[in-house]
Amino acid sequence: MSLSTANLMETVKKQYSFKLKANIDAISSLVGIQLVAILFSLGGIGGSLSSSEGLQINFNYYSADVVLVFTMFWALVTAITITTKPYRNHDFTFVTNRLSSSLSNILFLLTGSLLGAVTANLSRYLLQLIAFLFRDQQVYSGPFDFPVFILGIVMSALYIFCVCSIGYLIGALVQVNKSFVLLVPVLIIGSIFLGESILVQLFQFYVMEPNFVFFLIKILITTALFFLASISILNRMEVRR
């Protein structure tokens, strides 16, 4: 029995700073996956347009879309990974409970999401530079718009963090019952083959939302619900299971 009273905020803070150091290697996979994504983005997306007066424009678009999608995939895998037993056992170095463990995990995922969002948005400039140096192609990017740059980071972070919450929920479900390892992929693949796919409707609900405030509300509520569900699932587990 401990004689000192453990404060939740203090514990979360300690666990968070420990996890930042212990899970720093997750960042090396982020760098690796973003570099691969940059490589894939080097081809760009081509198109052609012509005027009735004989003018033909062959254009090639470059963007960090692939980098962002790969980063979201990284977030999903990382969120699932930190719910696994070896990672959970790290927590027992401290005075802990399931809630403080989950809260510090969420903080770690938020940090990873922000880092992923910043690097994904910055990677467009690396892409531009590589195209210029190695493909001998001037890629025009237009005037630098700082508010749009910040919007890019915020939007990307929201997407990545939301994917983290999905991954964390999947990880929590798998910890409770291993049959979810099969059930989750079956549910996802099965929904693709449903007539008017649920995935399409979900895509429209989030990705087609043009209003930032509505998008923010949708993503924050979804993320909060997923994390709350994960916390309540993990709370029901016995200590050190």
Added chain:
Amino acid sequence: MTTLLVSVIPIVIMIAVLILSLKFRLKMNVKITHWLLIVYVGVLLLSLCISFFMKSEEPAEMVEEKQKTDLYEAIYSGEISKIDTPYLLDKNSFDYSGESLSITSANAEVGTTIFIERKSVDDNMIEAHIYGSFSHMNGMDFSEKIVPPRVKISEQYMSIIYPGSQVIKLALMKNVFAVNQITGDKMVNGVTIDGPIVYLRIPQSLEVKAGSELSLQEVGK
């Protein structure tokens, strides 16, 4: 089948990189990871800084007037020659005292329209204006890349020599889809091209004929 394979390859490689990095993660020294991150972020920030210097080679920004004026509307109204428009690519004047003029062309697409505005006076002067525009919705004006047709007059003939089919290659950077979702930018429809259009201002009573490949359109009546 090939398309499916090509689209699957990135996913397979992505999964392979993740699995390898997860395995590698256990062995990787913390210091190496720190350095990897510092170098990566450093390279990204350096790329951002270099991109500012690369902007000096970028085209001018589209002027506001161009954004709100429709080129064809201005041409059909016959008002375009009276205003100082940013659509003007080239301008020539020729002294001409004949009563009729035959227009011939080289490298013109069949059905190319030549716009003709009759002046209110017979001043024995023909003005040839070339209008055109090539811009992108991100505000960049690439009109300088358009090679305008050359116009020459000898005796009773005006020859318009088009540069042939012009192919302009252009590489553009787009924002990530997460930004385009809010700003409304689309991936494909960002480029606008008009012209090059030949617009002639001729004396009031000059008779004009043209070859079958050209279509003459009088404007501003």
